[in-house]
Amino acid sequence: MWQVLPVNSKSQLKAFIDFPHALFKGDPNYVPELFIAQRDLLTPGKHPFHEHSTVQPFLAYEGNKVVGRIAAVLNRNHNQTNHQNDGFFGFFDCINHQEVANLLFSQAAKWLKEQGAETMIGPVNPSTNETCGLLVEGFDSPPVVMMTYNKPYYLDLLERAGLTKQVDLIAYQFTEHYNERPFRMTKILEERLERKGIKIRPINLKKFKEEAAKLREVYNQAWDKNMGFVPMTPQEFDYMAKDLKMILDPDFCMVAEHDGEIVGFSLSVPDINQVLINVKNGRLFPTGLLKLLFQKKKINGLRIIALGVLENYRKLGIEACFYGHAMEEFKKKKMKVAEASWILENNTLMNQGLLNMDAKPYKKYRIYEKAI
Structure with a gap:
């Protein structure tokens, strides 16, 4: 049958x-x-x-x-x-x-x-x-x-x-009514970091290829202790970066530099799914592309997709500055909802940090296994 x-x-x-x-x-x-x-x-x-x-x-x-x-x-x-x-x-x-x-x-x-x-x-x-x-x-x-x-x-x-x-x-959600209190320290934290030679800045799209190569090194080191992590090859990272660049808003992509070397980055992207949900059968032609172009400016959602800092630079406040910048731009651009995802359930530092910022755990995804 x-x-x-x-x-x-x-x-x-x-x-x-x-x-x-x-x-x-x-x-x-x-x-x-x-x-x-x-x-x-x-x-x-x-x-x-x-x-x-x-x-x-x-x-x-x-x-x-x-x-x-x-x-x-x-x-x-x-x-x-x-x-x-x-x-x-x-x-x-x-x-x-x-x-x-x-x-x-x-x-x-x-x-x-x-x-x-x-x-x-x-x-x-x-x-x-x-x-x-x-x-x-x-x-x-x-x-x-x-x-x-x-x-x-x-x-x-x-x-x-x-x-x-x-x-x-775990996926966490911020709404437009998020608690601003945890982010008020961002400027003070940045000044403290600058005294240590650490600077927070937006990604430089004019040097995107050069920036992407440095981000890949940080990505492969910062996530290497995560469950089942697999380092991305240069070709894989370039492929993903090229795709993301099409929807990237540089105001939501920040890097941390120490004496000119990138030691952390955060990547948030507009929720393009708000447009794709109306693209029939996933086809951009003949009308899907028009929807994508005309509705893109109406997107009011954000996904905080990656946030990583090299191990020696953690707990200095870099992560808090990244979140602070993202939420500042979120407010400035009058967005309605942001998702931080995904976070491993056993990543105590990240989970507790998001809860401290009054983010709400609102979706849960599961990885399964079976001996064969």
């Missing part, structure tokens, strides 16, 4: 990318992924992830109708960095039918086991440097840019298939 087949053609890849549009039809919180971006992400030769790793997508069919999808991911950089034999799954979407879900997970696990993997972890699409995590709390609003969304029943599908929680990822 059901069958799961590997994706081996352009038409199958198109069906793989488009399946969620039919599954989520009528869901007011569903934001379609851009077709071009998903196609390139999943195509060897188009995205640098494939230079070191392998992604094998699968489709579940009932007759000729697609009823589910999954991708098995062998991330060789992850295994080399963390000395593991892990496999991953991602891009999971499925009708509410346990047998279909079981077949998809079984097929992904079989493929991963053939590659030598001993565990299956996910969802990651295709790594923790991209979108990842299953939404388990906070279904009452759309996801912000580069965050995932799924039906509540996915939780049961995964757990009944034998997957168990590895870790939760």
Whole structure:
């Protein structure tokens, strides 16, 4: 009745990318992924992830109708960095039918086991440097840019298939009525940092390529102790930076320099999902591009997407200055809502810091695992 087949053609890849549009039809919180971006992400030769790793997508069919999808991911950089034999799954979407879900997970696990993997972890699409995590709390609003969304029943599908929680990822929300008290110290903190030779400044878009190379070094060092972290290759970081530059507002991207060397950075981006939610089936042509151009100025949301400081420079107030600048610009540009995401549940320093700023934990995402 059901069958799961590997994706081996352009038409199958198109069906793989488009399946969620039919599954989520009528869901007011569903934001379609851009077709071009998903196609390139999943195509060897188009995205640098494939230079070191392998992604094998699968489709579940009932007759000729697609009823589910999954991708098995062998991330060789992850295994080399963390000395593991892990496999991953991602891009999971499925009708509410346990047998279909079981077949998809079984097929992904079989493929991963053939590659030598001993565990299956996910969802990651295709790594923790991209979108990842299953939404388990906070279904009452759309996801912000580069965050995932799924039906509540996915939780049961995964757990009944034998997957168990590895870790939760928390998303925090600030509204326009945020408590300004914690940010009033920003100027004093900056003056104190400057006396130590540390300067906070906006990113220099005129030297973007040079800045991005320095930011990658900080990113790979500042996040290296996070669960399952995989350093980004120069090609991967450049690819992501090029994409982000298209929506970047330099007022929301700050760096910390010590004697001219970048020791930390924060990146916040306008929530482009407020526009993409109205782009039918993720197609920019013929009308999606116009929506993107004309509605971009109406965006009133922000995602604080990354904030990292080298270990020797932590607890000096740099992180507080980054948040202070972001919220100052948030207020100046009359934005309504900001999300800080994602934060590992066991990252006590970051979680407590956000709670101290009266940020509200409002969405929770989960990474699952299973021995195979």
